[in-house]
Amino acid sequence: MVQPGEPLVELKNVSMTYGQGANAVKAVDNLTLTIKKGEFIAVVGPSGCGKSSMMKLISGLKPTSEGTLTIEGQPVKGPINKVGMAFQASNLLPWRTAVDNVLLPLEIVQPHRSRMSKEKAAYREKARALLESVGLGGFTDKFPWQLSGGMQQRTSICRALIHEPEILMLDEPFGALDAFTREELWCATRDIHQKRGVTAMLVTHDLREAVFLADTVYVMSDRPGKIVKVQHVDLPRPRDLEVTYTKPFQDLVHELRSHIGKH
Amino acid sequence: MKNWKENILAPLLFTIVLLVLWEIACRLFSLPATVLPTPTAIAKAMVQYWPAIWQNGLQTLMTTLLGFGLAIVFGLALGIGIGWSKFIYGALYPVMIAFNAIPKVAVVPILIIWFGIGTIPAILTAFLISFFPIVVNVATGLATTEPELQDVLRALGASKLDIVRKVGIPRSMPYFFGSLKVAITLAFVGSVVSETIGANSGLGQMMLAAQAGFNVELVFAGVMALAILGIALYAITAMIERRFTGWAFRADGIS
Numbered sequence: 001m002v003q004p005g006e007p008l009v010e011l012k013n014v015s016m017t018y019g020q021g022a023n024a025v026k027a028v029d030n031l032t033l034t035i036k037k038g039e040f041i042a043v044v045g046p047s048g049c050g051k052s053s054m055m056k057l058i059s060g061l062k063p064t065s066e067g068t069l070t071i072e073g074q075p076v077k078g079p080i081n082k083v084g085m086a087f088q089a090s091n092l093l094p095w096r097t098a099v100d101n102v103l104l105p106l107e108i109v110q111p112h113r114s115r116m117s118k119e120k121a122a123y124r125e126k127a128r129a130l131l132e133s134v135g136l137g138g139f140t141d142k143f144p145w146q147l148s149g150g151m152q153q154r155t156s157i158c159r160a161l162i163h164e165p166e167i168l169m170l171d172e173p174f175g176a177l178d179a180f181t182r183e184e185l186w187c188a189t190r191d192i193h194q195k196r197g198v199t200a201m202l203v204t205h206d207l208r209e210a211v212f213l214a215d216t217v218y219v220m221s222d223r224p225g226k227i228v229k230v231q232h233v234d235l236p237r238p239r240d241l242e243v244t245y246t247k248p249f250q251d252l253v254h255e256l257r258s259h260i261g262k263h
Numbered sequence: 264m265k266n267w268k269e270n271i272l273a274p275l276l277f278t279i280v281l282l283v284l285w286e287i288a289c290r291l292f293s294l295p296a297t298v299l300p301t302p303t304a305i306a307k308a309m310v311q312y313w314p315a316i317w318q319n320g321l322q323t324l325m326t327t328l329l330g331f332g333l334a335i336v337f338g339l340a341l342g343i344g345i346g347w348s349k350f351i352y353g354a355l356y357p358v359m360i361a362f363n364a365i366p367k368v369a370v371v372p373i374l375i376i377w378f379g380i381g382t383i384p385a386i387l388t389a390f391l392i393s394f395f396p397i398v399v400n401v402a403t404g405l406a407t408t409e410p411e412l413q414d415v416l417r418a419l420g421a422s423k424l425d426i427v428r429k430v431g432i433p434r435s436m437p438y439f440f441g442s443l444k445v446a447i448t449l450a451f452v453g454s455v456v457s458e459t460i461g462a463n464s465g466l467g468q469m470m471l472a473a474q475a476g477f478n479v480e481l482v483f484a485g486v487m488a489l490a491i492l493g494i495a496l497y498a499i500t501a502m503i504e505r506r507f508t509g510w511a512f513r514a515d516g517i518s
Contacts (some may be wrong), residue, residue: 005370016276030327059414059418060418061414061417061418079417079418079420080418081418081419081420082419083418083419084418085414085415085418086415087411087415089409090412091409091412091415093430093433093434094510094511095433095434095436095510095511104416104429105416105419107429108416108419108420108425108429109289110420119293131348141368143510145510159415160415163419200332
């Protein structure tokens with residue numbers, strides 16, 4: 001068992017190529033980084049820089065072409081259910097209520113899968129509690145189309161968390177939301193990370209979002225994605241939205257901006 | 264009932280206006296009853312020949328529903344197969360398109376050679392003509408499952424079967440029920456076409472016999488019966504669709 005603060009995910013000289021032969025496109029190149037247990041990292045960069053490819057690598061959905069990738073010291077060879085994912089589109093199933101959407105991973109991941117029929121009520125209660133913890137207490141039995149965009153995204157994040165994954169992966173999860181809802185969800189995500197001590201990886205192109213939420217921000221270059229800057233964010237936690245208006249915060253954002261689109 | 268003006272009054276009014284215009288046109292131009300009988304004459308014929316219309320109508324309804332039932336079973340199975348695997352898709356799709364391009368009228372004589380004049384060719388024609396839209400729609404529903412959602416599930420270790428069962432099939436249900444509305448009317452057309460070519464009973468056969476005897480009123484009474492039966496079948500299918508995939512007909516959300 002990896003203790004908080006110890007390395008959980010390690011990438012060493014990892015590259016990944018899509019396609020073969022003349023059509024091969026290198027998505028990420030020579031990535032080396034370590035994600036510590038409980039750490040919140042953010043990956044920022046221009047669009048098409050391989051941020052999402054990096055997520056697919058770590059979740060085991062795509063194999064590495066070169067280099068080594070380990071989680072808890074074990075090489076990643078295929079999908080590992082230690083990961084929970086949420087994307088820009090909430091991708092909730094419209095024929096299920098919020099609570100049933102959150103339960104979906106438990107119907108797939110072992111050992112929950114075989115316990116599902118016996119302990120349905122307990123699991124349901126757990127899903128309800130999780131939704132309540134992100135402020136959706138009164139909406140557990142609503143269908144996705146009865147929820148606002150922000151609520152749908154909260155539900156989607158709950159779905160990513162229900163099986164208690166080691167790593168929470170967020171691929172531009174707030175990209176489609178309006179500015180105020182987005183800030184609300186930053187705080188919700190901050191609280192989830194704080195309370196559950198989950199390791200989180202956020203892919204975004206919003207630098208303020210990255211600095212507000214993350215302990216470490218990685219800036220990636222244009223394709224093929226390389227890490228061009230590693231920025232530690234030392235702002236004290238818990239962070240309040242007010243911090244985004246302070247000088248140190250803005251200096252950090254400014255500093256990161258200067259590394260984007262430059263090689 | 265909500266919206267009864269749009270849903271009941273408007274179509275009823277339009278139909279009545281249409282019939283009245285028809286009646287007036289027939290009388291105004293004094294069209295002979297052998298060319299176009301008036302609606303009142305057709306109504307009279309419907310009352311007069313009611314036992315025959317009722318019996319043959321039941322026969323047509325039976326062959327239509329049996330053919331439709333077969334189409335649902337095979338259509339669902341093939342649709343899931345084609346949506347599931349690119350290989351099955353590649354193997355079956357061209358053949359199915361070729362088969363669908365054949366006018367089913369051309370198949371009826373073959374069916375009659377194999378099964379004799381009667382009920383079976385009508386059932387099979389109804390089946391053959393109506394299963395294609397079901398296959399295409401179910402396959403489309405399956406094949407368009409969002410890649411991100413598949414990633415979410417695959418990252419959890421979900422198998423292809425899991426994804427199809429939990430997401431693909433429920434997701435394709437609105438497509439499936441939508442296609443049923445098309446399929447039921449097609450099945451009906453198939454039955455009647457087959458009955459018109461070779462059968463001992465059914466509305467198609469009844470109309471053919473009436474035509475041979477210059478009983479034009481009965482031919483039109485048959486047309487009316489077909490139209491009414493067609494609407495009824497469509498309405499029932501549409502109701503089933505709403506009952507089972509209500510989530511796809513979303514009401515206004517709270518935001």
